[in-house]
Amino acid sequence: MIPELGHFALILALAVALVQGSLPFVGAARGDIRLMALGSTAALTQAFLVILAFAALTQAYVTSDFSVANVVANSHSAKPLLYKISGVWGNHEGSMLLWALILALFGAAVALFGSNLPDSLRARVLGVQALIGVGFLAFLLFTSNPFERVSPAPPDGNGLNPLLQDPGLAFHPPLLYLGYVGFSVTYAFAIAALLEGRVDVAWARWVRPWTLAAWCFLTCGIALGSWWAYYILGWGGFWFWDPVENASLMPWLAGTALLHSAIVVEKRDALKSWTVLLAILAFSLSLLGTFLVRSGVLTSVHAFAQDPARGLYILGFLLLVTGGGLALYAWQAPKLVSNALFQPVSREGALILNNLLLCTLAATVLLGTLYPLFLDLVTGDKVSVGPPFFNATFVPLCAPLFAALCVGPFLAWKRAEIAPALARLRIAFAVSVVAAIVAAAAIDGRATLSAIAFGFGVWLIAGSVTEFVVRARRGRLRTMTRAAIGMTISHAALGVVVLGSVATASWQVEMIRTMKPGETAQFAGYGVRLEQVAPLQGPNYIAERATLTLTDGGKPYTTLTPERRLFTVQRRQISETSIHTNLLRDLYATLGEGDATQGWTIRLYWNPLAPWIWLGAGLCALGGFVSLTDRRLRVGAPRRSRPAVQAAE
Amino acid sequence: MRRLVRVAALLLACSPAFATEPSEMLKDPALEARAREIGRALRCVVCQNQAIDDSNAEVARDMRRAVRERLAAGDRDEAVMAFMTARYGDYVLLKPPFKPGTLVLWLGGPLVLLLAGGALLLAARKRRAPEPPAPLSEEERARVDALLRRDDA
Amino acid sequence: MNRALFLLPLMMLVILAGFFGWSLLSGRDPASIGSVMIGRPAPALPFATAELKSGKPVLVNFFASWCTPCLAEHPLFMRLKEREKATIVGIAWKDKPEAARAWLARLGDPFAAVGFDQDGKLALDWGLSGVPETYLIDAKGIVRLHFRGPLTERDLGTILPLLKAGS
Secondary structure (H helix, E strand, C coil), X not given: CHHHHHHHHHHHHHHHHHHXXXXXXXXXXXXXXXXXXXXXXXXXXXXXXXXXXXXHHHHHHHCCCCCEHHHHHHCCCCCCHHHHHHHHXXXXXXXXXXXHHHXXXXXXXXXXXXXXXXXXXXXXHHHHHHHHHHHHHHHHHHHXXXXXXXXXXXXXXXXXXXXXXXXXXXXXXXXXXXXXXHHXXXXXXXXXXXXXXXXXXXXXXXXXHHHHHHHHHHHHHHHXXXXXHHHHCCCCCCCCCCHHHHHHHHHHHHHHHHHHHHHHHHXXXXXXXXXXXXXXXXXXXXXXXXXXXXXXXCCCCCCCCCCHHHHHHHHHHHHHHHHHHHHHHHHHXXXXXXXXXXXXXCHHHHHHHHHHHHHHHHHHHHHHHHHHHHHHHHCCCCCCCCHHHXXXXXXXXXXXXXXXXXXXXXXXXXXXXXXXXXXXXXXXXXXXXXXXXXXXXXXXXXXXXXHHHHHHHHHHHHHHHHHHHHHHHCCCCCCCCHHHHHHHHHHHHHHHHHHHHHHHHHHCEEEEEEECCCCEEEECCXXXXXXXXXXXXXXXXXXEEEEEEEEECCEEEEEECCEEEEECCCCEEEEECEEEECCCEEEEEEEEEEECCCEEEEEEEEEECHHHHHHHHHHHHHHHHHHHCCHHHHCCCXXXXXXXXXXXX | CHHHHHHHHHHHHCCCCCCCCHHHXXXXXXXXXXXXXXXXXXECCCCCCCEHHHCCCHHHHHHHHHHHHHHHCCCCHHHHHHHHHHHHCHHHECCCCCCHHHHHHHHHHHHHHHXXXXXXXXXXXXXXXXXCCCCCCHHHHHHHHHHHXXXXX | CHHHHHHHHHHHHHHHHHHHHHHHHCCXXXXXXXXXXXXXXXXXXXXXXXXXXXCCCEEEEEECCCCHHHHHHXXXXXXXXXXXXXEEEEEEECCCHHHHHHHHHHHCCCCCEEEEECCCHHHHHCCCCCCCEEEEECCCCEEEEEEECCCCHHHHXXXXXXXXXXC
16 A cells, blocks of 8 residues: 555656646746746645655565565565665665655755745746656656565565675765755756856855755765775775766766856856856766666666666656757857956966866766777777776876865966965975875885875875965954865865875785684784684674784784675675774775685785775865855845946956 | 576676685785786676676686786786787776777877867967957056955955 | 857767667677687687588587576577587586586587586687687688677577588
């Protein structure tokens, strides 16, 4: 009964979305306040209905209702409760429902918090939002109904992919979707602005919190995914340039560029059409990621069950959303002129350079991800584009970006001098050069490139700190906006991420050897002893658990307990790593194959600064959240009375 | 159907983690280090986007062993790579070779940067060219700036 | 000029979508890795030199007794041998010789010669990625076709003409 209710709620939600996607537009065109207000009511109703549907599916999972096909295919009665719940979105249908849910929630948020928006703009934003919702709800109902029943109901389910039965991966998709779908609001704002033919300072301020929120969630989502890969894949790698990872990186890069270009619109009323384009692209790249994961055009470790029919639907939807947006853009954007003049060396110029580099990075990732597909279709040749390619193309492009990142905040708007800005960064530069030299000297000379990269990480932190100190010295600390503080945090945090990734990738220490219980070894300055390998019974798996004691100078230091789990339902083996961290390095252990007579394969890694990767990513998102609390965004109901000020230059 | 079978086989073969085993490793640490380096640059032909160094598929194991045999026999790194591409094609190289078919791949990014950067510079120059007939005096500029600032606040 | 610039993103999207549509509609298998062996002389098979030099097209099949898809394609090979008089060479990959022999004894042996590749070295020379895989060698000893995964009825359509062409 409840699954049918959920299904019915979805159908109703589709009907409501259709209303929300049509009448408010009419209202906005005619200036009919009642029709425009309908948008908000409909958005709230739609959100309520999708929540209902989502709750219905969750209920089926929690109670292990095996008369629902989706539950049978992805759940099992012996699964822990957390994974019964996360199983809801651990499959194609459920994750699409989660997508629709977040989309509806964002729509409701616009309706609730958008009281400062002009009626017509809000109506149009909600209308666009609803049209996207129609696409997803129809997709769910017509191709991927999560509420389908099976008869007779089997006694138990097939279980969830063991790789997904992990706390990190339980929350990774919701965060990622909050990011992807958050960009739909930005997209809706862009489309509404194009429809109105008006992009100005006020618009930029209204869009900013939504972009920021989406960007923060996406940052967290990507970081969580990377952390999961780090501890599940068993050798301490944290980024693999897999198509699915790339699919999440592209909207992040576009979103980061958007955050920066929107500042130019907000402060200087310039770069309007470019910012609108980025707003469209950020969401389009999110949709592209969904398409790549679900259509089966690319292979990936993480891909969902692939189905060309669904692929065609999403492709059509992608074409409609992106193509519609870009066509409207081609038609309307030329009208968005800006008269704000500025010199190439200026804050505006620096932000344009930032956008240029970020977009080149995104283009590089896009090309690398899709090239095997292009080449195969055109010539039939098979190539692989893997980490070494991206290390050779993506990483060098980061150098100018990072170099310029610390200089930009010192440049004045409109026209600036580069020399004084550089003079202020003298100390920061000296510190980073010393750091690079120390890194090169401490580790063998072969790692010079890594040492330079390490220097860049220090530069980012030192440069951001310098900027903060200069401000503080001028006595501007008290008037410093939260947005500025957020910027400093995020920029410095990027440096933390760089330090963590460079150190882990370049200076990892590894030990792979066969050990028998009682055997000892030396590793990274610690004494290691394999105490025992004992069998273990988990809720839905059986495991072997090794106990490794580490001693430091003869004194007990810590115990690592890596496991090898065999999930009985799927008959898949998963390695459960054991990590000891002191925030400066991780000691990382995995248990490989073996038995009592031959001994077990033990892998130990010393990953310097590894925790900084995720610490930095968290800080980066925190900077975004701090910026989100800026007074101007909370109170700031910018009125759209004055005509755009034309700067005289 | 064939595809389904293959996918199922892949899932069984490619659970992550268990890769290079101690028993496979070479005694000579320098040679072993080279073998690991090569192993990270070669793609497993069964798994998706995994290097043979971190794949536990049977073929990946054979490939790792072959790499070590070639190295022990005195082959240079390039010769080992050539040995693999002769059998599996460019597909096994995680870093695609620079050749006509991959020109767009390698040069696409830099080209975007050059074209867009060049266009921006041109636009900046064009914008600067027609100087306004009567440039503002310092005093006027200060006034305008003050007005603008007031407006922003 | 400016107008065209604003159309650029749309045009790029159309190109991109064109590729995606092409890929989806062509039924391309993204997991296929192809084979560079096609068009090249077949690598040596020490146990089947006579078969490969017979001047007739030869099918080379890598199989294993532990491999379920191999079970699925086995009847096709029996048919090819009995009805089409095809010369088929089998190589048991990563399999104990006794197990492979027992498997063939139980299901029927379609092979003119059987080799054993326990350590997978032979397979590496053929660019194998797993079992089952099948190659067609023409009368001149050149590899013409390669099939990854079990052979199906449909594949016979491409195999039979080439088999007949040489003999």
